[in-house]
Amino acid sequence: MSLFNIFNVAGSGMAAQSQRLNVVASNLANADSTTSANGQPYRAKQVVFSATPVEGGAQGVKVTAVVEDNSPMKMVYDPKHPMADERGYVAMPNVDVVGEMVNMISASRAYQNNVEVMNASKTMLLKTLTIGQ
Amino acid sequence: MINKLDDALRFQQTALSLRAARQELLASNIANADTPNYKARDINFASALKNALAGTSTELPTVQTSPMHLEGNAGGSILGAPAMYRQPLQPSADGNTVDMDVERAQFADNALRYEASVMFVNAKLKGILTAIQGQ
Numbered sequence: 001m002s003l004f005n006i007f008n009v010a011g012s013g014m015a016a017q018s019q020r021l022n023v024v025a026s027n028l029a030n031a032d033s034t035t036s037a038n039g040q041p042y043r044a045k046q047v048v049f050s051a052t053p054v055e056g057g058a059q060g061v062k063v064t065a066v067v068e069d070n071s072p073m074k075m076v077y078d079p080k081h082p083m084a085d086e087r088g089y090v091a092m093p094n095v096d097v098v099g100e101m102v103n104m105i106s107a108s109r110a111y112q113n114n115v116e117v118m119n120a121s122k123t124m125l126l127k128t129l130t131i132g133q
Numbered sequence: 134m135i136n137k138l139d140d141a142l143r144f145q146q147t148a149l150s151l152r153a154a155r156q157e158l159l160a161s162n163i164a165n166a167d168t169p170n171y172k173a174r175d176i177n178f179a180s181a182l183k184n185a186l187a188g189t190s191t192e193l194p195t196v197q198t199s200p201m202h203l204e205g206n207a208g209g210s211i212l213g214a215p216a217m218y219r220q221p222l223q224p225s226a227d228g229n230t231v232d233m234d235v236e237r238a239q240f241a242d243n244a245l246r247y248e249a250s251v252m253f254v255n256a257k258l259k260g261i262l263t264a265i266q267g268q
Binding site: 002003005006009010012013016017020048049050051056057058059060061106110113114116117120121123124127128130131132133 | 149150153154156157158160161163164165166167168169171216233237240241244247248251254255258
């Protein structure tokens, strides 16, 4: 029954987009974290989406990896900072705050799209149940 | 008698299952709007319906001369109709060809036509019922 499959497809899209939103939240929250669990400044993270077949031939979405951004850290001159090096520079996380805001809006819009898809499928299923009444 | 009832409903039944399958395909496109290298797909509804009613398939099966050969239906098919790749109007840099405007419009259109088919089935059933009761 392919209409029920749409719930799986849209559901996988919503799960993937919410994970993306989660990563954005993590990046924004740690935009000023000069240390992390491994002692290094926080590195921005990004999710990697890939299409994955679901039952019945349709393609859902899966987050295959969360990769770290390898771009250089932002060096900020602040000699009074406890993490400053001998030249007075502090390595700040490589989080692109503006880019993350855009990413957040994109993720939330994509999530809403999937919700709409799910609602439309639900309406269609309910309409199908009225056949013969 | 049952055969005639079947015949009366066959067209809308086939149309409904094709619409449902197409809706699934469009849902896949919308869900994968941000997946790099994902190619949006759709079916040609008119020819798919014609073939489904005639019981023919437009798929060309790949000849397998060894049990090790793969089936070769990479594009996938819906009830015998090949799922074709959409021609992107504005292709994006990451290789994704999902155009959200097109997909959303097609999704809404398909949902509406599905509901129309449901109404046609209902009307047909009402007609048959009236004929049976003979009132």
